[in-house]
Amino acid sequence: MNFKGVCFALLLLVSSAANCVSATTYLTAAAMVDVKSGELIANPAIIVEANKITSVGVVGELDIPAGAEEINLAGMTVLPGFMDMHVHLDSAQDGVSFLESRLQSVPRRAVNAVANAKTTLMSGFTSVRNLGAANYTVIAVRNSIDSGQIDGPRIWAAGPSLSITGGHCDDNYSPPEKQSFSQGVADGPWAARAKVRENIKYGANTIKLCATGGVFSRGTKVGEIQYSLAEMEAIVDEAHRRGLVVAAHAHGTEGIKAAIMAGVDSVEHVSFLDKEAIQLAKKNGTVFSMDIYNTEYTLTFGEQNGVPEENLAKERAVGTKQRESFTAAVEAGVKMVMGTDAAIFPHGLNARQFSRMVQFGMTELQALQAATINAAALMKQEDLGQIAVGYLADIVAVAGNPLDDISITENVAFVMKDGKVYKQ
Numbered sequence: 001m002n003f004k005g006v007c008f009a010l011l012l013l014v015s016s017a018a019n020c021v022s023a024t025t026y027l028t029a030a031a032m033v034d035v036k037s038g039e040l041i042a043n044p045a046i047i048v049e050a051n052k053i054t055s056v057g058v059v060g061e062l063d064i065p066a067g068a069e070e071i072n073l074a075g076m077t078v079l080p081g082f083m084d085m086h087v088h089l090d091s092a093q094d095g096v097s098f099l100e101s102r103l104q105s106v107p108r109r110a111v112n113a114v115a116n117a118k119t120t121l122m123s124g125f126t127s128v129r130n131l132g133a134a135n136y137t138v139i140a141v142r143n144s145i146d147s148g149q150i151d152g153p154r155i156w157a158a159g160p161s162l163s164i165t166g167g168h169c170d171d172n173y174s175p176p177e178k179q180s181f182s183q184g185v186a187d188g189p190w191a192a193r194a195k196v197r198e199n200i201k202y203g204a205n206t207i208k209l210c211a212t213g214g215v216f217s218r219g220t221k222v223g224e225i226q227y228s229l230a231e232m233e234a235i236v237d238e239a240h241r242r243g244l245v246v247a248a249h250a251h252g253t254e255g256i257k258a259a260i261m262a263g264v265d266s267v268e269h270v271s272f273l274d275k276e277a278i279q280l281a282k283k284n285g286t287v288f289s290m291d292i293y294n295t296e297y298t299l300t301f302g303e304q305n306g307v308p309e310e311n312l313a314k315e316r317a318v319g320t321k322q323r324e325s326f327t328a329a330v331e332a333g334v335k336m337v338m339g340t341d342a343a344i345f346p347h348g349l350n351a352r353q354f355s356r357m358v359q360f361g362m363t364e365l366q367a368l369q370a371a372t373i374n375a376a377a378l379m380k381q382e383d384l385g386q387i388a389v390g391y392l393a394d395i396v397a398v399a400g401n402p403l404d405d406i407s408i409t410e411n412v413a414f415v416m417k418d419g420k421v422y423k424q
Helices: 003-021 106-122 134-146 189-201 229-241 253-262 275-284 294-301 309-332 352-359 364-370 373-378 406-410
Strands: 024-033 040-042 044-049 052-058 069-080 082-087 125-130 154-157 207-210 246-250 266-269 287-289 395-399 414-417 420-423
Touching: 069 414, 082 373, 106 125, 106 134, 106 414, 106 420, 134 154, 189 207, 189 229, 207 229, 229 246, 229 253, 246 253, 253 266, 253 275, 275 309, 294 309, 352 364, 352 406, 364 373, 364 406, 395 406
Parallel strands: 024 069, 082 125, 125 154, 207 246, 246 266, 266 287
Antiparallel strands: 024 040, 024 044, 044 052, 069 395, 395 414, 414 420
16 A cells, blocks of 8 residues: 555544544433432433533523434433442353352353343443452453443442352352362451452452351351451452442341441341441441342242252341331431342343332332432442433433333333443
């Protein structure tokens, strides 16, 4: 190619890049929920340039930019993209039994995560926090999404969940002769610090620790505290020094309190609350993430999915109490985010939790805020969670008014993430 040919080719590349960056979308709808104020705005008009919202107004007052692509979501209500703060994207596909799923290979779990990530995005969840995955599978999927190689939500991914030996996040399904331990096992403050460092080395951008026993592990008592306060403090200190948000799996009262005192950013599950734990959370600004939908899924389908009776019995013991704790936390004004533990139920059904959050004490607006502005605040993201100028263009649409009927969030008709339309 001669000099003129090279120059022409470079000019085409620059022109193409400029067109990509300056792409403009003019989006209109029947209504928009302002999740901060709770106002329902009629006939909104939104201008998106590249991946950011640059103008928000109403039809007839906000002019259409020259050359903009127009999207008219007639009859639809637009909201910020939903954010689920507790998922496990590498879980097995629907139809694989509980025990079989635990025997899947690393490559198979990575494939699961690719498929589940796309399903999650298409259901309206444009951001998720993946709280624990062995072998860094979800971190690899996150990086592939960020590079544009595959479709999926924005992901904050923990590496292997940190656990004591034999704890909830250790591998309790292998026989003793195998001497098998999960990758996140670390006993003692210095070993726990080293495990945080290892997770960060391999790409984790959030950290999870297991403070108590759990429902879906063998030989652990749900309410029993596992990590000591000193160990949890070491984990939190190490993660916070690196700027990472820390989540603690905790069902039992003492474990919840210890996690809060250690300084975790969020407590997951939070089944057995008392007044002291609630006051501690309020005093420390700790966020609760409570997966109150999956109880009914587990008790309805768990047996046919091959969940052992030990685990079903623990779910029966925990479910009602967890929902009572959810109601108490809402009434007390504890900060709350939406966390579904998707994997216990099939990915893509995450929005079913919205109606349960309303059923057990939240208003429709509070439920939406839990999955938008509250989640963004937890993850320290100042450009997510709202449809407002300067925010990333994560926008979903539903038919009807979710402030009247929150269940319509289960049928998302339009999904835009980072200014790109994935579903229309």
